Amino acid sequence: MNRAAIVLAAASALALTACSKKPPAQLPPAPEQNAGPGEGQLPPSGVTPGTEEHFKQVMNGRDVIYFDTDKYNIDSDDAAALRQQAQYLLQYPNIHATIEGHCDERGTREYNLALGERRANAAKDYLVSLGVPVERLNTISYGKERPVALGSNEQAWAQNRRAVTIIVQ
Amino acid sequence: MKVRFAAMFASFLLAAPAVAQQQSPPPAPADTSAQDEGLSVTVTDESAWQNLQVAIPAFATDREQPTPANANGTTALGLELARVVYNDLKNNALFKPTGPDSLPRPAFAEITAPAFNIWRGRSAEDLVQGYVQAGADGRLTVGCYLYDVALGTELKRGGWVVDPADWRRAAHKCADLVYSRLSGESPFFDSKIAYIAETGPKGHRIKRLALMDSDGANHRFITSGQATALTPRYSPDYSKIMYLSYVAGSPSIYVYDIGTGSQRLLFRTTNETYAPRWSHDGRMVLFSMATGGNTEIYKMPAAGGRPIRLTDNPAIDIGGSFSPDGSQIVFESDRSGTQQCYVMNADGTNQHRISFFGGRCASPEWSPRGDLIAFTHIVGDFHIATMTPSGGNVRDLTRGWQDEGPTWSPNGRIVQFFRSQQGSGNSSIWQVDVTGRNERRLPTPVGASDPAWGPVLP
Numbered sequence: 001m002n003r004a005a006i007v008l009a010a011a012s013a014l015a016l017t018a019c020s021k022k023p024p025a026q027l028p029p030a031p032e033q034n035a036g037p038g039e040g041q042l043p044p045s046g047v048t049p050g051t052e053e054h055f056k057q058v059m060n061g062r063d064v065i066y067f068d069t070d071k072y073n074i075d076s077d078d079a080a081a082l083r084q085q086a087q088y089l090l091q092y093p094n095i096h097a098t099i100e101g102h103c104d105e106r107g108t109r110e111y112n113l114a115l116g117e118r119r120a121n122a123a124k125d126y127l128v129s130l131g132v133p134v135e136r137l138n139t140i141s142y143g144k145e146r147p148v149a150l151g152s153n154e155q156a157w158a159q160n161r162r163a164v165t166i167i168v169q
Numbered sequence: 170m171k172v173r174f175a176a177m178f179a180s181f182l183l184a185a186p187a188v189a190q191q192q193s194p195p196p197a198p199a200d201t202s203a204q205d206e207g208l209s210v211t212v213t214d215e216s217a218w219q220n221l222q223v224a225i226p227a228f229a230t231d232r233e234q235p236t237p238a239n240a241n242g243t244t245a246l247g248l249e250l251a252r253v254v255y256n257d258l259k260n261n262a263l264f265k266p267t268g269p270d271s272l273p274r275p276a277f278a279e280i281t282a283p284a285f286n287i288w289r290g291r292s293a294e295d296l297v298q299g300y301v302q303a304g305a306d307g308r309l310t311v312g313c314y315l316y317d318v319a320l321g322t323e324l325k326r327g328g329w330v331v332d333p334a335d336w337r338r339a340a341h342k343c344a345d346l347v348y349s350r351l352s353g354e355s356p357f358f359d360s361k362i363a364y365i366a367e368t369g370p371k372g373h374r375i376k377r378l379a380l381m382d383s384d385g386a387n388h389r390f391i392t393s394g395q396a397t398a399l400t401p402r403y404s405p406d407y408s409k410i411m412y413l414s415y416v417a418g419s420p421s422i423y424v425y426d427i428g429t430g431s432q433r434l435l436f437r438t439t440n441e442t443y444a445p446r447w448s449h450d451g452r453m454v455l456f457s458m459a460t461g462g463n464t465e466i467y468k469m470p471a472a473g474g475r476p477i478r479l480t481d482n483p484a485i486d487i488g489g490s491f492s493p494d495g496s497q498i499v500f501e502s503d504r505s506g507t508q509q510c511y512v513m514n515a516d517g518t519n520q521h522r523i524s525f526f527g528g529r530c531a532s533p534e535w536s537p538r539g540d541l542i543a544f545t546h547i548v549g550d551f552h553i554a555t556m557t558p559s560g561g562n563v564r565d566l567t568r569g570w571q572d573e574g575p576t577w578s579p580n581g582r583i584v585q586f587f588r589s590q591q592g593s594g595n596s597s598i599w600q601v602d603v604t605g606r607n608e609r610r611l612p613t614p615v616g617a618s619d620p621a622w623g624p625v626l627p
Contacts, residue, residue: 105594108531108545108573109619110400110444111501111508113420114457114464114485117441121462140419141441145397150371152591
């Protein structure tokens with residue numbers, strides 16, 4: 001609760017300064033979506049509301065928020081994205097979400113696990129502050145173990161410092 | 170697995186050909202007091218012995234016998250034993266050893282009565298000779314003798330009885346004997362390393378728990394790779410490994426029992442747990458647990474029980490490494506705003522920052538000797554560095570693009586770490602002396618990270 005308040009305060013404080021940086025110029029490529037062999041084939045015309053696929057489609061990139069190096073505060077872009085996520089989650093009250101916290105490769109392995117957890121929780125706390133029931137949200141830190149951009153440069157690192165919200169049924 | 174320090178010298182002397190004893194009785198164990206000065210130098214002044222010419226001919230056998238340790242019998246095994254000793258000493262670049270493949274092979278009788286003139290002619294300064302015998306029970310007896318060639322005297326001897334599967338351990342013990350006697354340092358070759366084997370592309374890398382001997386032999390994968398494994402630590406008695414696994418979805422620490430192949434959660438919680446560490450006696454463990462975005466360090470009995478929180482700070486506090494006497498813990502925290510290293514008493518009191526130099530201080534590990542702390546020095550690039558426990562004498566040992574995660578050799582003379590390549594992110598395990606010299610890559614079958622060096626085997 002305290003943390004949420006701190007995060008909100010930090011978010012508003014940074015709202016004026018940090019918006020120029022994010023999201024990164026080039027968004028990470030969407031993960032491959034395998035419908036799975038044989039089953040779960042969705043009609044080409046549309047996807048089922050309340051699914052991860054539908055969520056991603058509606059969010060249009062805003063299922064992911066990005067962080068500055070070593071930071072975990074929610075800036076104005078993040079807040080806008082999380083508001084959309086919260087709206088979606090409140091619209092479909094039966095779905096749960098997992099928020100993954102990630103870091104870039106330019107941190108030590110163990111510290112990045114803790115930092116990823118911090119980032120995932122910053123996003124989670126913000127969603128809770130917007131009314132999403134805490135029981136519907138889960139977090140998991142991947143540290144620097146699951147980069148989405150594979151280069152070793154500032155642009156790639158900016159894409160990897162992220163919290164990704166994923167719908168779980 | 171047991172190596173028995175048998176009363177084997179008696180049996181060797183009985184078994185040794187009588188002629189050898191008549192010609193030249195095996196010298197009494199060396200009286201080290203007189204010759205010590207010139208031969209035993211501390212590593213801080215290594216120049217004196219760094220170029221010592223050490224000859225290591227093939228080990229002899231009293232009679233050719235079949236052994237499960239070598240398809241070609243004990244004669245061939247004797248050659249392999251000497252090769253292991255040679256490679257141990259050569260790879261650490263402290264001596265100039267000459268191996269068995271370019272040396273004459275001494276007869277069994279010569280092991281205790283070296284033909285010193287021949288070795289002087291080859292400008293060997295020290296000579297390592299040994300023998301191997303297969304007992305009726307299949308176990309191997311390996312003897313190891315270190316001689317000063319110029320003086321024509323024995324400096325040290327050792328003997329071990331091992332199961333055939335552990336034949337390499339006898340060679341490592343021999344290398345340790347030579348290394349210790351000539352350098353004055355504690356042994357370290359007969360030890361093992363746990364690490365993370367890495368395969369696959371950067372975006373989908375598979376990370377498996379793996380084990381190997383200190384020279385890379387006896388390599389073995391423990392986990393299948395279906396779940397990401399990270400940051401292993403051997404228990405001091407080598408019976409268990411603590412490591413982080415995503416097997417249940419979120420990262421948690423497991424205790425893997427090497428004997429049974431089973432594992433259990435260290436501590437059942439819905440929170441994520443990271444950074445497992447053993448105390449030196451193996452009775453206590455440290456781990457770090459994240460609660461709602463705040464990671465703290467905890468201590469609990471290794472056998473299970475109630476964790477005691479050692480840190481209490483809204484910052485990330487993580488890791489931890491006990492001082493050799495167990496009274497203090499060095500750990501990492503970003504409470505000052507960036508990752509820095511701190512020391513506290515083992516009960517969590519008196520937490521104080523020790524790193525006040527340029528850059529950041531991460532993943533500190535206390536040397537088994539107590540004199541130094543190795544850490545990841547983040548200065549843009551990541552270097553492996555050492556400092557004193559009070560944060561003085563900072564010294565970068567490496568200059569890679571990304572070198573991280575130091576682990577100490579059991580004698581505190583060598584630091585291993587993992588190096589990641591810019592771009593590919595491919596990782597490999599390297600080691601470097603505390604002097605900053607002799608940097609080399611360890612041979613591993615696939616990519617490798619998170620080395621954790623265990624103690625010298627008993």
